[in-house]
Amino acid sequence: MRDFIKAMASGIDASDYAIAFTGAGISAESGIPTYRGEDGLWEEYDPHLYAHIRSFLQDSSHYWNFFREVRYPLIKKVRPNKAHLALSEMEALGKLKSVITQNIDGLHQDAGSSAVIELHGTTRRIFCMDCSQEYSMEDAFTILKAKCPPPCPNCEGKLRPDVIFFGEPLDSVVLRAAYEEVKKSDFFLVVGSSLVVYPAAELPVRAKQGGAALAIINKEETQLDHLADYVLHDEAGKVLPQIISRIKRD
Numbered sequence: 169m170r171d172f173i174k175a176m177a178s179g180i181d182a183s184d185y186a187i188a189f190t191g192a193g194i195s196a197e198s199g200i201p202t203y204r205g206e207d208g209l210w211e212e213y214d215p216h217l218y219a220h221i222r223s224f225l226q227d228s229s230h231y232w233n234f235f236r237e238v239r240y241p242l243i244k245k246v247r248p249n250k251a252h253l254a255l256s257e258m259e260a261l262g263k264l265k266s267v268i269t270q271n272i273d274g275l276h277q278d279a280g281s282s283a284v285i286e287l288h289g290t291t292r293r294i295f296c297m298d299c300s301q302e303y304s305m306e307d308a309f310t311i312l313k314a315k316c317p318p319p320c321p322n323c324e325g326k327l328r329p330d331v332i333f334f335g336e337p338l339d340s341v342v343l344r345a346a347y348e349e350v351k352k353s354d355f356f357l358v359v360g361s362s363l364v365v366y367p368a369a370e371l372p373v374r375a376k377q378g379g380a381a382l383a384i385i386n387k388e389e390t391q392l393d394h395l396a397d398y399v400l401h402d403e404a405g406k407v408l409p410q411i412i413s414r415i416k417r418d
Contacts, residue, residue, distance in 0.1 A: 172400050173407070177414035179381050179398070180263050183355035188255055189371055190269045190276070193360025193386055197405045198246045200273060213238075221333035228317040228326065235329070236316070239291060240309050248279035251359060254408035256280035263415060265353075268346045270361060270368050272331050285346050287338060287368050289331035298325025338367065346371060356380045359404045363390040 180186050192202040202208050203215075217223050218234045248256075256279040258264035266283040267276050272291045276284045294308040295301065301322045303311075308327060311318035318327050332338055350356070356375035363369040363384075369392070376382045376395050383398035384390055385407050393399050400407060 169400065169402070169407075169410075172398060173410045173414055176383055176398055177411050177418060179383070180258070180355055180357070180411065181415050181418060183263075183381070185352045186258075186264050186355035186357060187349050187353045187375075188258075188264060188267045188357045188359055189361060189368075190255075190267060190271060190359045191361025191363075191365075191368075191386075192271065193362070194249075194251050194404050195246075195271050195273055195275055196360070197249045197251055197403060198273075198275060200242060200246055209238075215334055219334050221335040224328065224333055228328070231329075232312055232317045235291075236309065236312050240305060243273055243291060243305065246273070246275065248275045249405045251404035251408045252276055252279035252281070254404075254412050255359070257412055258408075258415075259283065261412075261415065264357075266349050268349060268371065270365065272329075285342060285349065287332075287342060287346060289329070289339070291329050291331055293330040294327055295330055296320035296323060296325045297328055299323040303327065343367070347374070350375045350380075351378060353378070353380045356382050358382070358384040358386065358390075358392075358396075359408070360386055361390070362386065362388065363392050 196202050203210050213234060217230050224231050252275050255267055259281055267281050268285045269276055270287050272288050274290055274292045292305045294303040299322050301320060308318055320327055350371050353375050356372055358372055372382055372392055382396045384393060384396045385400050385404050387401060
């Protein structure tokens with residue numbers, strides 16, 4: 169691992185435009201279950217019922233019960249871990265330009281990262297599908313305690329989280345911003361992503377094709393390991409702080 173840390177620190181330090189791409193694995197280190205796999209949320213909750221736009225539009229009470237019983241208590245409890253904090257510090261040092269994340273939990277912002285592109289939206293923002301009034305996650309939970317599904321206090325319309333459900337395309341403006349970051353990058357750092365969800369998983373491929381160095385830190389192997397210049401199968405919370413220390417020391 170020592171050689172990996174040294175090489176990564178050197179590569180990031182020498183880069184002009186390093187960016188990070190994060191997935192469920194980084195949030196798992198804060199206690200948020202991943203979606204897929206043996207202990208994933210979708211093993212217990214059917215994604216077609218709880219996370220598909222068709223189901224939400226037909227009967228949103230399934231999602232809102234999930235929000236009340238699982239999502240809200242979890243997001244209120246978790247905190248950024250050492251990996252989130254390391255990426256924030258990397259930005260503060262001027263070594264990281266942005267974070268592109270597949271996560272919807274807002275932990276990067278809690279850690280202090282300011283340039284965050286949320287590909288799949290955020291569960292922390294709620295809006296009315298009729299009048300577009302926005303509400304916080306706390307507002308929605310309060311309304312939900314009185315009635316499920318929660319009505320918009322402004323117009324009695326249908327509330328929804330500002331996330332990308334299954335069956336919906338990514339927001340074109342957000343995706344375009346991510347592509348622009350990838351185009352400018354010369355160092356692309358993948359943290360905690362299995363790189364199986366598209367089009368998000370296309371971003372590291374584009375970065376590599378554009379000449380950027382590609383680094384992957386993930387507990388399991390990914391389908392793009394063979395393309396990477398640096399690969400380490402370990403917890404990001406163990407690895408990233410060491411890279412920061414090495415950058416500061418050098």
